[in-house]
Amino acid sequence: GAGVSQSPSNKVTEKGKDVELRCDPISGHTALYWYRQSLGQGLEFLIYFQGNSAPDKSGLPSDRFSAERTGGSVSTLTIQRTQQEDSAVYLCASSLVRHSGANVLTFGAGSRLTVL
């Protein structure tokens, strides 16, 4: 697509419920990232996918968080048994990985999650 598409744009859920957030990256972009941004904070890295390589999960805050990327394109971030501290904007970004240069990320509009 023309840009990185995320859905839903807003999600309100009750504590303890599971949620799924979806990201459709820019066509042809091999790298996909998930970041989290809490109110007034910077971007917290969660997970990174690159082609068929094993994902870098080093930023996932707990085992309640998981993500997958099917067919090298669309990604789903799943949060199980949501807690109030999970409330944040979840940002997805994609990029072309350049071997000789830097990795420029294009962000989606984000999914705002509110856990009551």
Add this chain to the structure above:
Amino acid sequence: QKEVEQNSGPLSVPEGAIASLNCTYSDRGSQSFFWYRQYSGKSPELIMSIYSNGDKEDGRFTAQLNKASQYVSLLIRDSQPSDSATYLCAVDLGNNRLAFGKGNQVVVIP
């Protein structure tokens, strides 16, 4: 020490003045540095990238990099109300992961 630090509080500048933002990073091996702008309620967008020591100019924006001192800065000349936003410093840690600072809010006063 955090990977990327932006310590200044909100910055208020009069319209037409220069806004100066600073960022320090901890990984000496980092080679690529970025400034993203984020308007309230919106996602970050890339405005500058810099890879070599020295200055890089793009319109009213100038990025400055000093790898020996591990800092990168952003200057906004002739500040406009439309520049009011949060500016995020990002550093490529070399494993295709960008680490971001908390950001600096800039308010341009007409």
